[in-house]
Amino acid sequence: MNIIETKNLTKAYGDFTAVSSLNLHIRKGSVYGFLGPNGAGKSTTMKMFLGLTRPTDGAFHINKKRFPQNRVEILKEIGSFIEAPAFYGNLTGAENLELIRKILGLQEDSVDDALELTGLQEFKNRLAKRYSLGMKQRLGLAGALIGRPPILFLDEPTNGLDPVGIHEIRTLIKSLPKKYECTVLVSSHLLPEIELMADDIGILNHGHLLFEGSLDDLKFHAHDMGMPDDNLEETFLAMIDADNQKRRDRR
């Protein structure tokens, strides 16, 4: 069953179309890897899912709910991390999470749970503005994971993390669907990472969806098209390159 579906979802900024007629299908309890070069429209799509920006056209539903009518109900179920960690620098890590916990009405131990999950326990009483890059990233992730929401949007979650951190986050993301049927939409430029954790992937280029399906589907598809199919990275590069070539020819 699809927990998130979009229908011709479009976002235009003036005469520039950042996301164009997107039809995504995200299965409940799956890890969906969202791929695309810089500026492809990944973050814009996630921002529309969160109501941070309104679609120009098209529609989507999340768990059968829609914006703006069900805004509060939708946001209760989503943990999100978009582009860069968002927090209050004048508060400590623990105070930041406490703020989120209060708003979500979660149990008191959920702050410690989130700190534990992201390895921040040791630094919880340090001001967030004094955190290192990776610690800020972890705080952002903790803010998404707190309360273990049924839906997670993670936009480049491993940015700036050390190799151990990347491994931990990957293992965590991979384990979530099995643990409590969590659905994860994750975008990343680290394709080997995505290959290890995603069930389905969607590939975006210039706001257009080039491919959607499981990793095996992608292999078949690449094979059919005569593209390399040994690993995700090569297939991805070939697919984007072919699409860019087509665009150039059309012009």
Add this chain to the structure above:
Amino acid sequence: MRFGMELKKLRRTGYFPAFPAGAAAASAFPILNMAVRTEVYTGLPGNPLDILLDASWQMMAMLNILLIVCCTCMMYHTEYAENGIQKMEVLPVRQISLFLRKFLITTAMAALVIMIEFAALAFCILMWFPDAGIDLKEFLCHWSFEVILLLPTIMVSLIIASACRNMWISLGIGVILVFTFSVLPKDYLFLDLCPYCSPYQLLTAAEENGHAALFLGVCIGETALAGMAEHIYLKIRRYFS
């Protein structure tokens, strides 16, 4: 509404110390003025509170407005500095309710500031007009009048602060507004009713002209209207971001 959360966000920002500091600066003005030019004022006929307000309120009101501009900028600077506001926007809270909590907190702090300033005026009366005595009811009337006349300024300053990611822009706009309105001619009623202008008005003068109720009504109306405008702005902003 829960305020604890909005109050907590302001920890370690300098927001709370700023108000007593501003109140101290504004309160020092009438005291110094009286100390330096005692004879000029003690010789004047009339109610001592009116004499003191006539002598000092213009300056005190301007300091209050500047304080409001700075503190509202600070408030939204903590939201925008590390993008905490984006986290708020993806949590199940209404953006307008966060804004209104900020408004009420600032109003409470401003009311406190004005109270401290009136305490300083009371001190001046006890010190330099020993025969006059203090009429508490009169003080309360003046205090509440000035608090209400400050409401539109607080609201508009907060709206400007909420609209600008960069604190220096909102601060700049605020300071320009303060000085523009402070040099405008004083003989047009509609100018006196504007935000950034109304806080200079005094209850006694307003009552003499029969404008007291008008001032109160218009200021409350302006505040409500501006609040509604912010509500709409918060909604349509999502279409452009």
